[in-house]
Amino acid sequence: MKNAVEIKNIRKVYKVGDEKVIALNDVSLEIKAGEICCFLGTSGSGKSTLLNLMAGLEKPTRGTIKINGKNVEKMNEKKLAKFRQEHIGFIFQSYNLLPSLTALENVSLPLTFRGIKKKVREQISMDMLEAVGLKKYICHKPTQMSGGQQQRVGIARAFVSKPPIIFADEPTGNLDSKTTHEVMQLMLKIAKENQQTLVIVTHDKSIAEYADKIVYILDGNIEKIEEK
Template sequence: MKNAIEIKDVRKVYRVGDEKVVALNHVSLEIKQGEVCCFLGTSGSGKSTLLNLMAGLEKPTKGTIKINGHFIQKMTEKQLAKFRQKYVGFIFQSYNLLPALTAVENVSLPLTFRGIGKSKREEISKKMLEAVGLKKYITHKPTQMSGGQQQRVGIARAFVSYPPIVFADEPTGNLDSKTTHEVMGLMLEMAKEHNETLIIVTHDKSIAQYADKIVYILDGDIQKIEEKNKEENYEKEGN
């Protein structure tokens, strides 16, 4: 199985006044295509910074990030925008739906950026909403839906263009336990169906158990990596 993501010796340092704050410290990691990988850590551990670097939202201070054969730290903003349109889907904790748009209009946004005609993208988006159990909510706007329903719209939007990689940043942070279980099952089902790589960032250990690979992050370092049905393949010395 080929690697979807290769992170080598990545370091991220922020300047705060005269001080340097190390957010990530020489992180190296490989994630295979079709793998469900969870970055697990407390607030401030560096997990969200790592996701932002992988998504090209920030650039590393040092090191390389290779996604689907592309070294994203070398790309311009214009190249990154095109790269994300083609290869990446996003699921957010706060849903990030446009309030003035209906469910089907929100879901069809990635297809709009790809230049797909209105009738075709509506057809595709309606099928995707039906797949996430929202057939009756196609014309509803975000304010007319519950948090769980809004997150299902967010999932449909992330997967609608079948991107090779989907990033989910605390995707169940605003949901109750029952809805969390439903949403996680839905994300895994959709990712596995099309062999998409799913990267989940969370502080919740119960969410991590859904993953094929759990990457424990603390103070900008990878402390341990666990793989389902395998022995631990890495543990930082002293832990």
């Protein structure tokens, strides 16, 4: 099985005043295509920094990051934006839905950026909302939905264009335990059905249990890796 992600000797240093803060220190990792991988660590461990580097949202101080065979650290902003549109979906802890748009319009956004015609993208988005159990809420705006429903909209938006890789940053951080279980089961089901790679960042060990591979991160280093 080919690798969806290849990280080699990644180091990330931030300058805070006159001090240097090492967020990641010589991290190397491979994630196979179709794998459910979890980065597990406490706040400040470097796990979210690693996700941001993989997504091209930040540049490493040194090292290489390949996503689907492409070096993201070498891309300029224009190429990165196009690459993310075609290869990556995002799920956020705070949902990041646009408040002025309906559920259908929020889910349609990735398809809009790809230039898909309105009638086609609305049908695809409606099918996706039905798949996450929100058929009755297509015309609702975020303020008219619960946290769990908003996160389902976020999941539908991330998966709607069927990107090869989904990055989920603390995707259940704002949800109760019952809704957390439902949301995790939903993400895994869709990812497995579409043979997508799912990378989850969390501090919650119970979330990590859903993964095929758990990468423990501590003080900017990979402490250990567990594979099921």
